[in-house]
Amino acid sequence: MVQTSVLPSAAIEPSLILLDEKLPGGAYWHNVIKRGNTLRVTDLEGSQGVSLICYNADNPIERLNVADTAKIQFNAFLKKGMVIYSDMGRILFSITEDTSGYHDLICGCSNAASNAAKYGESDYNNSRNNFLKALGKRGLTRKDLMPNINLFSRVAVHPNGDLEYITGCEKPGSFVDLRAEMNVLVVISNCPHVLHPDTVYKPKPIQLTVWRSPAPAPDDLCRTANEEAIRGFINTDALFAQM
Amino acid sequence: MVATLPTELDPSTAIYDEVLPARQPWSRVIKKGQILRIIDLQANQAVDTLFYNAHDPSERYSAPDTVVRQGNIFITTGTQLISNEGNVMMTVIYDDCGKHDTLGGACSMESNSVRYGLHKKHLHACVENYLLELSKYEMNKRDLVSNVNFYMNVPVSEDGTLEIVDGISEAGKRVDLRAEMDVMVLISNCPQINNPCNAYNPTPIRLIVWDAA
Numbered sequence: 451m452v453q454t455s456v457l458p459s460a461a462i463e464p465s466l467i468l469l470d471e472k473l474p475g476g477a478y479w480h481n482v483i484k485r486g487n488t489l490r491v492t493d494l495e496g497s498q499g500v501s502l503i504c505y506n507a508d509n510p511i512e513r514l515n516v517a518d519t520a521k522i523q524f525n526a527f528l529k530k531g532m533v534i535y536s537d538m539g540r541i542l543f544s545i546t547e548d549t550s551g552y553h554d555l556i557c558g559c560s561n562a563a564s565n566a567a568k569y570g571e572s573d574y575n576n577s578r579n580n581f582l583k584a585l586g587k588r589g590l591t592r593k594d595l596m597p598n599i600n601l602f603s604r605v606a607v608h609p610n611g612d613l614e615y616i617t618g619c620e621k622p623g624s625f626v627d628l629r630a631e632m633n634v635l636v637v638i639s640n641c642p643h644v645l646h647p648d649t650v651y652k653p654k655p656i657q658l659t660v661w662r663s664p665a666p667a668p669d670d671l672c673r674t675a676n677e678e679a680i681r682g683f684i685n686t687d688a689l690f691a692q693m
Numbered sequence: 694m695v696a697t698l699p700t701e702l703d704p705s706t707a708i709y710d711e712v713l714p715a716r717q718p719w720s721r722v723i724k725k726g727q728i729l730r731i732i733d734l735q736a737n738q739a740v741d742t743l744f745y746n747a748h749d750p751s752e753r754y755s756a757p758d759t760v761v762r763q764g765n766i767f768i769t770t771g772t773q774l775i776s777n778e779g780n781v782m783m784t785v786i787y788d789d790c791g792k793h794d795t796l797g798g799a800c801s802m803e804s805n806s807v808r809y810g811l812h813k814k815h816l817h818a819c820v821e822n823y824l825l826e827l828s829k830y831e832m833n834k835r836d837l838v839s840n841v842n843f844y845m846n847v848p849v850s851e852d853g854t855l856e857i858v859d860g861i862s863e864a865g866k867r868v869d870l871r872a873e874m875d876v877m878v879l880i881s882n883c884p885q886i887n888n889p890c891n892a893y894n895p896t897p898i899r900l901i902v903w904d905a906a
């Protein structure tokens with residue numbers, strides 16, 4: 451019997467690939483994704499979470515705002531068709547494809563204390579320090595650090611507000627495509643989610659692929675998802691009116 | 694330690710007692726051990742609040758660290774407000790509202806243009822209040838992170854759906870916060886007139902500070 455792939459459009463035409471590298475567990479990565487290109491983050495072996503922050507690369511005082519991202523879209527979990535809002539009413543990334551379905555906007559990132567509590571005293575990398583190292587190389591400081599997104603992480607919110615990390619959603623091969631809607635400085639820390647219950651530190655590698663993705667069509671899912679998205683793109687496109 | 698029940702705190706012994714009108718910003722250093730009471734005078738006012746270490750404002754309130762520490766997205770009696778360095782900034786020692794929001798963040802001109810229409814951009818907004826008040830401390834937008842919204846009700850469903858719904862607060866509800874370090878408290882008494890968190894009607898709050906017992 452032929453097993454058909456459940457992954458939509460998983461293959462990227464090789465000539466479109468601009469950059470393609472594997473990021474080991476525990477490591478960090480930072481790069482500028484030019485407007486119109488897409489960053490694919492692929493979970494190679496069943497990740498325990500990947501933390502992400504992002505900025506307007508041309509003016510990093512404009513940055514990811516997870517509160518606006520959640521409240522403007524009335525959803526605390528990111529999914530295909532949603533966008534990632536900056537604190538200036540503009541759109542940093544569109545989520546043009548997503549085969550994971552589980553991304554967390556609530557729980558922030560691991561730090562030295564959370565690592566010590568979970569894994570014992572050690573020098574394992576944590577996402578907060580990874581972020582600070584990357585920001586330092588970009589001339590930014592801890593004042594520029596804000597609440598982050600966690601890819602490949604499922605955290606349920608119960609009616610009384612209790613948080614519960616749901617394991618078993620890790621799927622090797624799942625990926626999320628983030629199309630840059632402005633020039634985006636993105637920082638990724640490949641460390642376990644702060645609530646992931648595994649007490650052995652073993653973050654898995656991920657693949658980071660930047661590719662020249664198709665220009666959005668008039669019926670582009672993210673650009674037409676709702677009235678708010680349409681207005682967000684009006685604000686965003688105005689940034690490039692003089693190019 | 695002297696156990697003063699918050700219900701017994703007498704406003705006539707306070708060192709500060711003022712009404713903050715609707716739409717206005719406010720800030721004050723609350724010294725370690727002092728108690729700040731926020732009273733919702735007319736019900737369902739959203740009180741957007743941030744906290745900074747008064748001696749080093751690059752240490753500030755962290756919404757994710759606070760919810761992860763509690764294991765819960767809401768703030769109520771017993772909640773510790775945690776900084777980006779993992780330190781306890783304030784403890785909620787009394788709350789008769791029941792829950793306060795950690796996820797919704799502040800309104801801004803820019804987010805209002807997206808949420809309510811491009812023509813709504815130039816309404817008054819919390820981020821504008823924050824920036825004006827922060828300028829007194831030579832601070833700016835780099836210092837803004839997700840804030841607490843006292844008296845605001847933002848439930849999250851199992852599938853992640855999040856709604857800003859009618860408040861659960863009533864006139865006279867109060868929350869008492871004890872400072873666990875010297876904390877600069879920054880409030881925007883939300884001017885938002887477009888959503889139910891304010892019952893579409895911004896109203897004043899009362900702020901009282903007592904010295905350490």
Ligand SMILES: [Zn+2]
Nearest residue numbers: 800819883885
């Ligand atoms: Zn507001």
